Amino acid sequence: MSDDRRTRGTDRTQAIMRTTLELAQEFGYAKLSIEAVAARAGVGKHTVYRRWPSKGALFLDAVLTSGGPGLDYPDTGDLVADLRQQIRAAVDLLGRPPLGPLYQALVGEAQHDPRIAAALNERFIRPQADRTVARLRKAQQQGQLSAEFDLDLAMAILSGPLYFRLLITQEPLTHEYVERLLNALLAGMAPRP
Amino acid sequence: MSDDRRTRGTDRTQAIMRTTLELAQEFGYAKLSIEAVAARAGVGKHTVYRRWPSKGALFLDAVLTSGGPGLDYPDTGDLVADLRQQIRAAVDLLGRPPLGPLYQALVGEAQHDPRIAAALNERFIRPQADRTVARLRKAQQQGQLSAEFDLDLAMAILSGPLYFRLLITQEPLTHEYVERLLNALLAGMAPRP
Amino acid sequence: MSDDRRTRGTDRTQAIMRTTLELAQEFGYAKLSIEAVAARAGVGKHTVYRRWPSKGALFLDAVLTSGGPGLDYPDTGDLVADLRQQIRAAVDLLGRPPLGPLYQALVGEAQHDPRIAAALNERFIRPQADRTVARLRKAQQQGQLSAEFDLDLAMAILSGPLYFRLLITQEPLTHEYVERLLNALLAGMAPRP
Amino acid sequence: MSDDRRTRGTDRTQAIMRTTLELAQEFGYAKLSIEAVAARAGVGKHTVYRRWPSKGALFLDAVLTSGGPGLDYPDTGDLVADLRQQIRAAVDLLGRPPLGPLYQALVGEAQHDPRIAAALNERFIRPQADRTVARLRKAQQQGQLSAEFDLDLAMAILSGPLYFRLLITQEPLTHEYVERLLNALLAGMAPRP
DNA sequence: TATTAAACGAGACGGTACGTCGCGTCTTGGT
DNA sequence: ACCAAGACGCGACGTACCGTCTCGTTTAATA
DSSP states (O other): OOHHHHHHHHOHHHHHHHHHHHHHHHHOGGGOOHHHHHHHHTOOHHHHHHHOSSHHHHHHHHHHHTTTTOOOOOOOSOHHHHHHHHHHHHHHHHSSTTHHHHHHHHHHHHHHOHHHHHHHIIIIIHHHHHHHHHHHHHHHHTTSSOTTOOHHHHHHHHHHHHHIIIIIIOOOOOHHHHHHHHHHHHHOSSOOO | OOHHHHHHHHOHHHHHHHHHHHHHHHHOGGGOOHHHHHHHHTOOHHHHHTTOSSHHHHHHHHHHHTTTTOOOOOOOSOHHHHHHHHHHHHHHHHSSTTHHHHHHHHHHHHHHOHHHHHHHIIIIIHHHHHHHHHHHHHHHHTTSSOTTOOHHHHHHHHHHHHHIIIIIIOOOOOHHHHHHHHHHHHHOSSOOO | OOHHHHHHHHOHHHHHHHHHHHHHHHHOGGGOOHHHHHHHHTOOHHHHHTTOSSHHHHHHHHHHHTTTTOOOOOOOSOHHHHHHHHHHHHHHHHSSTTHHHHHHHHHHHHHHOHHHHHHHIIIIIHHHHHHHHHHHHHHHHTTSSOTTOOHHHHHHHHHHHHHIIIIIIOOOOOHHHHHHHHHHHHHOSSOOO | OOHHHHHHHHOHHHHHHHHHHHHHHHHOGGGOOHHHHHHHHTOOHHHHHHHOSSHHHHHHHHHHHTTTTOOOOOOOSOHHHHHHHHHHHHHHHHSSTTHHHHHHHHHHHHHHOHHHHHHHIIIIIHHHHHHHHHHHHHHHHTTSSOTTOOHHHHHHHHHHHHHIIIIIIOOOOOHHHHHHHHHHHHHOSSOOO
């Protein structure tokens, strides 16, 4: 009847995921523990385990659920402008705090647990890729993109360097970097005749 | 006295790293523990901790040390041929068993521990990048590469899509993929006039 | 509709107690849990808690209810013969499987929970003692028993050594032991003049 | 070097058993937990489990170790006087606080765990019985005891009624009760001729 | 007959404790 | 003097039950 009742009854799930993000932000994913999540969320450990099979699965859910509005593609007719805007949005969301370090940790966890990797792919990477490919296909049909370009490959080429920076060199992802990247990819590395 | 003695005496370090790789291959990095390494290596835990501050650091050392001959760049004068060969070598070494999963786990660990990330960069990523950039610069001077191309960026563009496949979509890295990638990057995405 | 239905409807109480004994016999009282009883009896936990406040209370009820015909005293006029027969009956019932181990566990539980001890006394020990004392009193009046003998004490003297065997040394209770015991108690330990 | 060092180094065992008795006295054996013992003793749970396989085994050790000087038999030449004194001592030690309730709980636990029962017998009951039987044998040789009396049985007859009071009716064990018991057992229940 | 209250199965829930594992530090005994 | 062996305090794991608490669903007794 009360708000408390409703909140607790219908969705402890939300509270647990919220707490998970809090603790991950405060102490880092590595020091996160289901024990601590349950304690701070005021919830029994079983209630967590009933919903998620592992710390990783909980974290995945928490991060992806918090993802907010998603990253929908604009379509202004100008491919480059649209790509620029979309990649900037992705970089702003996943490349810097508060979500950046969490996303980075999530990808890290995916390296240790194939179930996390699979879930991450299905729930985030692939949908995102599909949207990108769709936009690219349209551009290709309009002649804004080299006709013979493999679009799945294009997706990897656009994303890869950003992930390389995020995960490997771990330098900040700036709009300026996005800009240089787009220009380079469009032009190609071969010398101009 | 014996060979055994000398091995143990002079270089327990080697034995510990070897055991680390063994266990990581058998059970996966996630289930690796210093406890188990010390036990199987027939070594006191102290002896491990005296050499490495953490499981991650030990693993990093073990993986990088095992790296074999390194990935030196050929220089036949033909940039594309050299790139192809070098990337194929890298992919063959780090993109498939036995080393592939370990390298993947190592990059994963780097997401949780900045010290591992830093060490990985210094000891492997940067040197490798430097060699690549050097080769690219030479090619640029010879007009085999677009003059205005940012070479650091080129490095990211060449590596990124491979890491994307290794870490994110986790599909196998084939020579065929390398081929398509090289072609695409050289040509650029912009439509041919 | 079926027998099952009627049984469940009219007396879940019986079903729960029956299941309790089953499980206690299969796994031992120590591993008995209300959770398991409810599950096997096909009954909600609430239905158990509505009837008994604790595992111990349930077990007490189950054991005492299963007690069968009770241990009524014969009265043939011969005290020793009657005692012999009655004690043999008690020993056969409570001193050997299937009920023996359960009764033993019940007494054990009474050491940890005063409510169980009290209930055990009221529902089993005292009535049994009263019957014994009544029989002894009659014998005393008939001169078959030393006149000044404290009858409550007599009860303890008759029962005590049996419980000592059952609970402390945990050796089997045989008719032969009963025989020796009776002879000894009647004769007394003092040397014959 | 310090007292702390020595105490912790040589004998955590003592500290754990001491704490066990404390907690058992404060909250009762039923509410005792290894978790709580370890916490209050300032000791890891593992350190407890390394020494004792179960709460019961720990408790047994703690109770028996605390037993103090043991219950040695006097031998004044007068059997009845000696028995009286020895039984009084036992009753004073095990029949009243602080040790009484603990001993009662220990016997209770022995009903649920055969290993405890066995250990209790070997470490306390049997030695005590042996001493009693030895004293009785001597008395028998001196004609202070009926010649044909089975001495093992005598032990059970002397102890049984006391355990019956302690465990079953759970009434207090007084010197007066001991007195009546001794008199009755010596005289026997048969009517005086 | 229709209504209503109680009992019910099922099982989620906040807790406590279990017994285990591995951490990183510290101690001991043997060579 | 070094080192294997492993004890130690600690924290977290994942599990089992506790006793309480909703949920709809029978079931029975009343209106």
